[in-house]
Amino acid sequence: MNLISDRLIQSQVPLASQTSYRVGGKAQWYAAPRNWEQLEACFDWYQAQDIPLTLLGAGSNMLISDSGISGLVISTRYFRSYEFEEETGLLMADAGEPIAKLAWKAAKRGLKGLEWAVGIPGTVGGAVVMNAGAHQQCLGDILVSATTLSPDGKIEELNPQELNYSYRTSNLQGTNKLVIRAVMQLQPGFTKADMMQLSSANWTQRKTTQPYHLPSCGSVFRNPQPRAAGWLIEQLGLKGYKIGDAEIAHRHANFILNCGAATASDIFHLIRYVQEKVEYHWSVALEPEVKLVGEF
Numbered sequence: 001m002n003l004i005s006d007r008l009i010q011s012q013v014p015l016a017s018q019t020s021y022r023v024g025g026k027a028q029w030y031a032a033p034r035n036w037e038q039l040e041a042c043f044d045w046y047q048a049q050d051i052p053l054t055l056l057g058a059g060s061n062m063l064i065s066d067s068g069i070s071g072l073v074i075s076t077r078y079f080r081s082y083e084f085e086e087e088t089g090l091l092m093a094d095a096g097e098p099i100a101k102l103a104w105k106a107a108k109r110g111l112k113g114l115e116w117a118v119g120i121p122g123t124v125g126g127a128v129v130m131n132a133g134a135h136q137q138c139l140g141d142i143l144v145s146a147t148t149l150s151p152d153g154k155i156e157e158l159n160p161q162e163l164n165y166s167y168r169t170s171n172l173q174g175t176n177k178l179v180i181r182a183v184m185q186l187q188p189g190f191t192k193a194d195m196m197q198l199s200s201a202n203w204t205q206r207k208t209t210q211p212y213h214l215p216s217c218g219s220v221f222r223n224p225q226p227r228a229a230g231w232l233i234e235q236l237g238l239k240g241y242k243i244g245d246a247e248i249a250h251r252h253a254n255f256i257l258n259c260g261a262a263t264a265s266d267i268f269h270l271i272r273y274v275q276e277k278v279e280y281h282w283s284v285a286l287e288p289e290v291k292l293v294g295e296f
Contacts, residue, residue: 019059025068065294095125107195119206230254
């Protein structure tokens with residue numbers, strides 16, 4: 001199989017449209033396999049090269065540099081399937097499934113445990129890697145296991161303890177292990193009406209307190225203790241502050257928006273500006289929740 005001539009692996013593919021920020025350069029090499037055979041072929045090709053590997057889900061928690069990404073980018077966008085066991089509450093889902101879609105489907109089945117995710121823009125794979133969460137809940141609360149595939153073909157089934165879960169992080173970050181599937185334990189026995197009401201309340205709260213009208217990555221910084229990052233930024237009067245077309249949101253200071261023509265460099269420099277101001281005034285080092293990919 002000639003992966004290049006067969007167009008499975010393509011060169012110089014623009015990535016901005018595949019990220020929620022709508023910014024960033026091109027992938028030197030790019031593949032979006034549609035099945036196991038193609039994924040394994042991509043890994044085999046990568047193993048024969050001396051290049052970096054980047055794994056891409058929904059691109060919702062990623063800031064890709066304007067110069068793009070060197071090496072091979074593998075997208076899991078086509079790995080989508082799920083199955084509910086309504087009697088036991090088990091949910092099995094592939095990495096490319098949008099986590100918000102599954103949250104609504106769980107609510108319609110009267111299953112509790114995923115209703116916090118109705119406004120989360122990412123995929124199951126990304127949620128596993130970063131231990132996504134909201135409303136004082138997180139994926140680690142319900143995850144039974146995650147199946148990963150390494151470039152050398154090694155398949156592992158890992159539980160939350162083996163993933164070393166903590167706030168918005170796991171030991172999968174910074175590795176080349178690709179999450180391909182997750183099993184979650186939800187709670188059966190609730191009514192559809194009750195779960196839809198709870199899910200709708202969570203969605204309404206997110207819509208009224210967070211900006212969804214312009215491209216963003218969600219929360220830019222992890223929340224330090226005891227104050228939230230947004231509160232620290234807001235107290236400095238930084239809402240509405242802009243660099244280029246990147247702006248700190250008026251509705252929520254932990255969001256940086258692409259107001260139309262922002263570059264990745266604009267957003268990156270605004271991130272650094274906020275970090276400097278917060279550290280100077282509050283002696284707090286804000287840690288980005290968004291993953292910076294490429295050269296800045």
